[in-house]
Amino acid sequence: MKEKVQALWAKKPLIISGPCSAETEEQMIETAKRLAATGKVNMLRAGIWKPRTRPGMFEGVGVKGLPWLAQAKKITGLPTTVEVATAKQVEDALSFDVDVLWVGARTTVNPFSVQEIADALKGVDIPVLVKNPINPDLELWLGGIERIQKAGVQKVGMIHRGFSSYGNTEFRNAPMWHLAIEMKRRNPDMLMICDPSHICGRRDILQAISQEAINLDYDGLMIESHITPNEAWSDAKQQITPEVLAEMLNKIEWRKEDVNSEEYHAALEKLRQQINHLDDELMQIISQRMKVAEQIGAYKKENNITILQTNRWNEILEKAFNKANTLGLSKEFMTKYYDAVHMESITHQNKIMEK
Ligand code: PEP
Ligand code: MN
Numbered sequence: 001m002k003e004k005v006q007a008l009w010a011k012k013p014l015i016i017s018g019p020c021s022a023e024t025e026e027q028m029i030e031t032a033k034r035l036a037a038t039g040k041v042n043m044l045r046a047g048i049w050k051p052r053t054r055p056g057m058f059e060g061v062g063v064k065g066l067p068w069l070a071q072a073k074k075i076t077g078l079p080t081t082v083e084v085a086t087a088k089q090v091e092d093a094l095s096f097d098v099d100v101l102w103v104g105a106r107t108t109v110n111p112f113s114v115q116e117i118a119d120a121l122k123g124v125d126i127p128v129l130v131k132n133p134i135n136p137d138l139e140l141w142l143g144g145i146e147r148i149q150k151a152g153v154q155k156v157g158m159i160h161r162g163f164s165s166y167g168n169t170e171f172r173n174a175p176m177w178h179l180a181i182e183m184k185r186r187n188p189d190m191l192m193i194c195d196p197s198h199i200c201g202r203r204d205i206l207q208a209i210s211q212e213a214i215n216l217d218y219d220g221l222m223i224e225s226h227i228t229p230n231e232a233w234s235d236a237k238q239q240i241t242p243e244v245l246a247e248m249l250n251k252i253e254w255r256k257e258d259v260n261s262e263e264y265h266a267a268l269e270k271l272r273q274q275i276n277h278l279d280d281e282l283m284q285i286i287s288q289r290m291k292v293a294e295q296i297g298a299y300k301k302e303n304n305i306t307i308l309q310t311n312r313w314n315e316i317l318e319k320a321f322n323k324a325n326t327l328g329l330s331k332e333f334m335t336k337y338y339d340a341v342h343m344e345s346i347t348h349q350n351k352i353m354e355k
Contacts, residue, residue: 014220172201297349
């Protein structure tokens with residue numbers, strides 16, 4: 001089984017599926033059998049210990065679920081993975097031959113907990129997947145990975161499951177793709193998979209989010225599945241049957257990172273040159289804009305005027321949004337762009353004022 005798991009690390013896509021929580025032996029085995037029958041899943045997941053937001057919610061079946069998972073592996077030949085949050089859970093999972101461990105989002109936020117897991121893994125050769133922390137903090141995610149690596153674990157991977165925010169949004173956990181992209185940039189050789197189930201929190205957008213991850217060259221997906229999703233003891237709204245999962249995976253356009261075609265590379269190279277030129281020009285123009293802002297700063301200083309002029313700023317934004325619309329640029333992007341330009345401009349003006 002060890003070689004089988006090693007091979008999964010090297011060959012895309014890694015598709016992990018199974019229930020949010022193991023509930024009963026029948027549920028676990030039936031889900032596993034039906035997942036295996038799809039021929040598209042290469043690892044089984046199940047939550048044994050569940051970190052729930054409120055006490056009194058179903059907190060997982062505990063150790064008694066581990067033999068069910070071992071049985072599911074025996075029947076299907078699929079390796080297994082569970083979430084661990086304490087040294088004792090690591091020990092229990094290892095004693096039942098779980099093949100891969102994952103660190104949950106609520107654990108990655110806590111360096112004490114991750115260190116406890118790392119210490120329990122010293123000298124143990126088992127792959128570990130580290131979910132992003134619930135808050136959008138890359139350093140914390142990196143720190144979690146480093147702690148596990150320092151324990152001597154060779155195969156570490158990342159799971160992007162989105163970041164929590166307050167209030168009702170389209171997502172249960174906002175994907176904030178740019179953070180995951182930055183993590184991939186910093187760890188180019190590390191496995192990165194997406195967990196659309198916990199990003200979406202609902203079924204209807206699972207497909208779109210999965211496709212988005214594959215478009216971004218992720219190595220695989222972890223998707224929750226259940227034989228009777230609506231009756232699931234946890235995360236009922238986001239789970240799908242193994243058969244629906246298979247349909248979904250069928251519809252995904254699996255993209256490759258590269259192709260052996262001179263024509264494609266030549267065309268891409270030309271367009272990339274254009275992008276490079278445009279980026280260069282943009283930078284020059286932004287630099288000019290800052291120089292003008294500095295001149296304004298000097299006048300404001302002379303006349304003892306505040307840097308921030310709210311009316312003027314609103315006027316600029318309104319104009320920009322109208323124009324952006326006709327240019328095919330989103331309001332969301334323009335907001336971020338103007339925020340960044342405005343802040344940089346204020347920094348330049350502050351420097352002038354301090355002189
Ligand atoms: C889970 O995978 O069921 C889970 C609890 O996920 P997360 O740690 O992303 O909340
Ligand atoms: Mn879940």
